[in-house]
Amino acid sequence: MLEILTTEQMYDADRKTIEAGTPGDVLMENAGTAVVDEITSRWSPRSATVLCGPGNNGGDGFVIARLLRNAGWSVRLGLLCDVDKLTGDAALNAKRWDGAVERLSPALLVGAELIVDCLFGAGLARVIDGEIADLVHTVNAGNVPLIAVDVPTGVDGNTGEIRGVAIKANLTVTFCRAKPGHYLLPGRVLCGELVIRDIGIADQTVRDIRPTLMRNDPACWRAGIHWPDLDGHKYHRGHLLAVGGATMTGATRLVARAARRVGAGLLTVVAEPAALPVYASDSPGIMTAPIANLDELLKDCRHNAVVIGPGFGIGDETRSRIIQLLHYCRCTVLDADALTSFSEQPSTLFFAIQGPTVLTPHEGEFARLFPDIEGDKLTRARAAAKRSGATVLIKGADTVIAAPDGRAAISVINAPWLATAGSGDVLSGIIGGLMAQGMDMFDAACMAVWLHARAGADIGPGLIAEDIPKHLPVLLGELWRSLPK
Numbered sequence: 267m268l269e270i271l272t273t274e275q276m277y278d279a280d281r282k283t284i285e286a287g288t289p290g291d292v293l294m295e296n297a298g299t300a301v302v303d304e305i306t307s308r309w310s311p312r313s314a315t316v317l318c319g320p321g322n323n324g325g326d327g328f329v330i331a332r333l334l335r336n337a338g339w340s341v342r343l344g345l346l347c348d349v350d351k352l353t354g355d356a357a358l359n360a361k362r363w364d365g366a367v368e369r370l371s372p373a374l375l376v377g378a379e380l381i382v383d384c385l386f387g388a389g390l391a392r393v394i395d396g397e398i399a400d401l402v403h404t405v406n407a408g409n410v411p412l413i414a415v416d417v418p419t420g421v422d423g424n425t426g427e428i429r430g431v432a433i434k435a436n437l438t439v440t441f442c443r444a445k446p447g448h449y450l451l452p453g454r455v456l457c458g459e460l461v462i463r464d465i466g467i468a469d470q471t472v473r474d475i476r477p478t479l480m481r482n483d484p485a486c487w488r489a490g491i492h493w494p495d496l497d498g499h500k501y502h503r504g505h506l507l508a509v510g511g512a513t514m515t516g517a518t519r520l521v522a523r524a525a526r527r528v529g530a531g532l533l534t535v536v537a538e539p540a541a542l543p544v545y546a547s548d549s550p551g552i553m554t555a556p557i558a559n560l561d562e563l564l565k566d567c568r569h570n571a572v573v574i575g576p577g578f579g580i581g582d583e584t585r586s587r588i589i590q591l592l593h594y595c596r597c598t599v600l601d602a603d604a605l606t607s608f609s610e611q612p613s614t615l616f617f618a619i620q621g622p623t624v625l626t627p628h629e630g631e632f633a634r635l636f637p638d639i640e641g642d643k644l645t646r647a648r649a650a651a652k653r654s655g656a657t658v659l660i661k662g663a664d665t666v667i668a669a670p671d672g673r674a675a676i677s678v679i680n681a682p683w684l685a686t687a688g689s690g691d692v693l694s695g696i697i698g699g700l701m702a703q704g705m706d707m708f709d710a711a712c713m714a715v716w717l718h719a720r721a722g723a724d725i726g727p728g729l730i731a732e733d734i735p736k737h738l739p740v741l742l743g744e745l746w747r748s749l750p751k
């Protein structure tokens with residue numbers, strides 16, 4: 267279940283499945299059954315209220331109400347419209363429900379010990395306002411388990427954005443595959459726990475839709491890892507140049523530690539001569555070179571990858587260094603000051619990008635470099651990758667990685683502990699280290715985000731950036747051992 271489908275793609279999969287012979291009401295029954303399974307495996311029978319909207323999300327609600335009642339629960343059901351306004355499978359399942367159909371109102375919530383949200387799902391088409399918005403506020407203010415069916419009402423399935431108001435669920439059960447809005451903020455938080463259940467749509471049907479968006483999982487890039495050969499030597503594992511600042515040396519020291527831990531064969535920190543002893547004393551395994559030699563170093567094609575930006579400083583000097591080094595088409599990671607230095611003239615940067623390049627902006631850096639690109643994070647990352655010709659990785663709790671050819675991935679591991687100084691520098695170092703070993707730029711960015719997030723989740727509270735590189739051998743070992751032998 268790696269693929270992430272837009273709501274339109276999901277409707278397509280649904281339609282193709284029905285055309286292939288599975289009736290829509292079977293899919294709806296399967297969907298309702300899956301939700302009831304998830305509910306009854308977590309909560310004992312109690313008084314539940316099911317809130318139903320006018321479409322098929324509401325249809326799922328009728329199935330859920332019936333199955334919960336069959337399981338011995340006390341169930342009330344409220345419907346947003348008149349029951350005779352329902353059509354298709356929703357109308358069919360309304361007939362199969364032998365309980366009362368009440369009008370949607372706050373009175374339905376009195377005494378409810380669990381609420382199932384089936385107001386709107388994939389078909390949310392506009393801002394929620396008026397009485398429905400008031401009801402959503404009342405539901406959120408209660409203190410009972412709240413289960414969203416497909417997506418929390420009010421969350422846009424494609425963007426994760428809130429359209430007016432939104433349900434804040436404890437558990438969201440979706441069907442077949444996740445949608446972007448399940449992983450993009452704020453939808454990601456509003457979903458609570460996310461469960462994806464099979465309802466009878468074949469994997470081949472999903473593949474036929476050719477999704478280009480994935481959950482960032484090792485299955486997407488494991489085959490692209492360049493593990494060292496038995497008879498390999500360090501020169502086969504790349505030589506990364508980490509261009510360091512003259513005074514803010516911490517950032518590039520973190521880059522260097524991460525790149526070496528992830529497997530770069532050789533690493534040279536290139537910086538002003540006065541700063542070199544600081545870098546050299548950080549770890550005995552690195553080499554150093556004066557920045558005046560950068561051009562010479564790049565002429566030697568064994569120096570196959572560069573990370574520049576962390577702690578380097580903003581301005582003309584940074585800009586000209588970057589234009590100079592991009593000329594050599596080495597694998598390049600541009601982060602932090604390297605990005606901000608081009609705020610006034612981003613097109614100069616995009617024009618110079620010819621080789622495999624990864625840009626790793628946080629939201630602020632992104633807005634400076636791509637001020638006119640708007641929308642949700644996924645849309646923006648894709649547009650920026652297309653414009654720049656680079657892989658663009660927008661950092662955050664919902665990190666998105668997009669390649670210029672349209673492929674994209676969203677990080678699905680929650681690791682709030684990564685929000686700490688130096689964490690981004692480590693990420694750049696991991697990407698640079700992987701590209702130095704020959705990994706494709708998009709795969710390297712995805713793998714780096716996964717390693718970084720897993721390290722964050724594994725280490726947990728108390729994490730500082732220096733801990734992340736130290737944890738990499740554990741995670742690399744896990745990936746290595748999971749290879750088919």
Ligand SMILES: NC(=O)C1=CN([C@@H]2O[C@H](COP(=O)(O)OP(=O)(O)OC[C@H]3O[C@@H](n4cnc5c(N)ncnc54)[C@H](OP(=O)(O)O)[C@@H]3O)[C@@H](O)[C@H]2O)[C@@H](O)CC1
Nearest residue numbers: 280294320321322323386387388389390391392393394416
């Ligand atoms: N895909 C699958 O495989 C399967 C999908 N299944 C389920 O189907 C769900 C999708 O069903 P759906 O297409 O009927 O859309 P749904 O979310 O019920 O809403 C549409 C209705 O809401 C209305 N409406 C919209 N916005 C509004 C607003 N702001 N304020 C007020 N009204 C608003 C809209 O009105 P209209 O725009 O037409 O005026 C229309 O009447 C999906 O989420 C999943 O739960 C399962 O059954 C099994 C298989």
Ligand SMILES: [K+]
Nearest residue numbers: 383386417419
């Ligand atoms: K819903």
